[in-house]
Amino acid sequence: METELTRGEKIAETLEQLVFSGDYKDGDRLDEIKLAESFAVSRTPIREALQRLVLSGFAEQIPRRGVFVRLPGPVDLMEMFETMAEIEAACGRLAASRISDEGLELLEATNTRCQEAIARQDRETYYAENEFFHQTIYRGTANSFLEKEARRLQNRLKPYRRTQLRFRGRMPQSMAEHEQIVAALQNGDGEAAARALRDHVAVQGEKFQQLIASLNG
Amino acid sequence: METELTRGEKIAETLEQLVFSGDYKDGDRLDEIKLAESFAVSRTPIREALQRLVLSGFAEQIPRRGVFVRLPGPVDLMEMFETMAEIEAACGRLAASRISDEGLELLEATNTRCQEAIARQDRETYYAENEFFHQTIYRGTANSFLEKEARRLQNRLKPYRRTQLRFRGRMPQSMAEHEQIVAALQNGDGEAAARALRDHVAVQGEKFQQLIASLNG
DNA sequence: CCTTTAATTCTTGTATACAAAAATCTTGAC
DNA sequence: GTCAAGATTTTTGTATACAAGAATTAAAGG
Secondary structure, three states: OOOOOOHHHHHHHHHHHHOOOOOOOOEEEHHHHHHHHHOOOOOHHHHHHHHHHHHHHOOOOOOOOOEOOOOOOHHHHHHHHHHHHHHHHHHHHHHOOOOOOOHHHHHHHHHOOOOOHHHHHOOHHHHHHHHHHHHHHHOOOOHHHHHHHHHHHHHHHHHHHHHHHHHOOOHHHHHHHHHHHHHHHOOOOOOHHHHHHHHHHOOHHHHHHHHHHHOOO | OOOOOHHHHHHHHHHHHHOOOOOOOOOOOOOOHHHHHHHOOOHHHHHHHHHHHHOOOEEEEEOEEEEOEEEEEOHHHHHHHHHHHHHHHHHHHHHHOOHHHHHHHHHHHHHHHHHHHHHHHOOOHHHHHHHHHHHHHHHHHOOOHHHHHHHHHHHHHHHHHHHHOOOHHHHHHHHHHHHHHHHEEEEEOOOHHHHHHHHHHHOOOOHHHHHHHHHHH
């Protein structure tokens, strides 16, 4: 693994965090000079980081004007979650006939750790294990390109999924759905896995209200 | 529409073309200085363009070493086409219940122009109309995020789809599949549309041999 | 007092300069 | 002749300098 990171990449990551954590409002201009000062570097690596932000969709660039924060609105979020649901469904469909026994065991073990985290009220662990559960399915597709695309979207939606999972009763229900997904994969039933994953990820019913509510917090 | 392009973006596009058109072999280092000279600019916009190439997957960056061309091999291509097939299937599923009457008419009109292009042996037009046919389905999802993702992948695979469609008998068969897809969308049958699109895009059977063969041409 | 226009300031985009790391070449020992 | 270690050259990554376009302010006219 190439864990080496150039400074620009590190700055880009930090900037993403800043944009996520609400330090910036939608439409804010990302001032190169101020950012350079606050990171104690020159404008060059800042500009590199800004470009990355733009290309990954967190910001928008207007030539000769600057880079502006683009936080997704309710409609954007719905669209992104719907897309995620479809991609997860595709992963399930493919993984059903390809995932290895080790992969299936890993899914069960991860679910167990998820359950334990819920019992302990340990949200951080739950989030991490939940993420890993889905990543294991991506891996199960035996399609590294699709796996990477799925991870990219998962990462992009991460901050919003957290706000969703906070709500009462959501975690146990989510776990029940995980069981269903694993069962479908064990049976090699691609269509069932696809359906279960699509419904699991999709934002519908009360989840919709919750997502909207979380935006005005 | 913001049609304004900064120089770096234009250079990035040109570089993509160069990488596509086979001017570079897999693994070639993209020399900043030489590129700067050949484009008659400084290294700064070149580096900007290289970053874009890396982030869109056409090249790989190794810190302190440089940027290297990464042409997809047979396995990468299979993975990408499989992913495209799944995404198109998802688009079909969603579009079946959302596409407008205008959209459906547009699909039929595009198919007609496709047929005419085949009759005329006009490949360029056929390629363009075929592309537009699929984009109309993306649009039909009424999900601009998914639409953008689909277009991104379509664009990435464009040069390889062309080599595929060259083969004898492929174009008429492809047209028949288009008819099937439109029919499914007209009936609002999401699952049928998904299946038809998945099979239409998927690389299977003899198409596989052809794709492999095209790589050694 | 408001509007318009010219001058000034700021900001981005590009070029150049410099430092540190990697690659290459040279030299010497075996 | 081969290999290794050190010196030299290249190349990347970052900082700084400069030019051109955008934003802002100031001034003048109605």
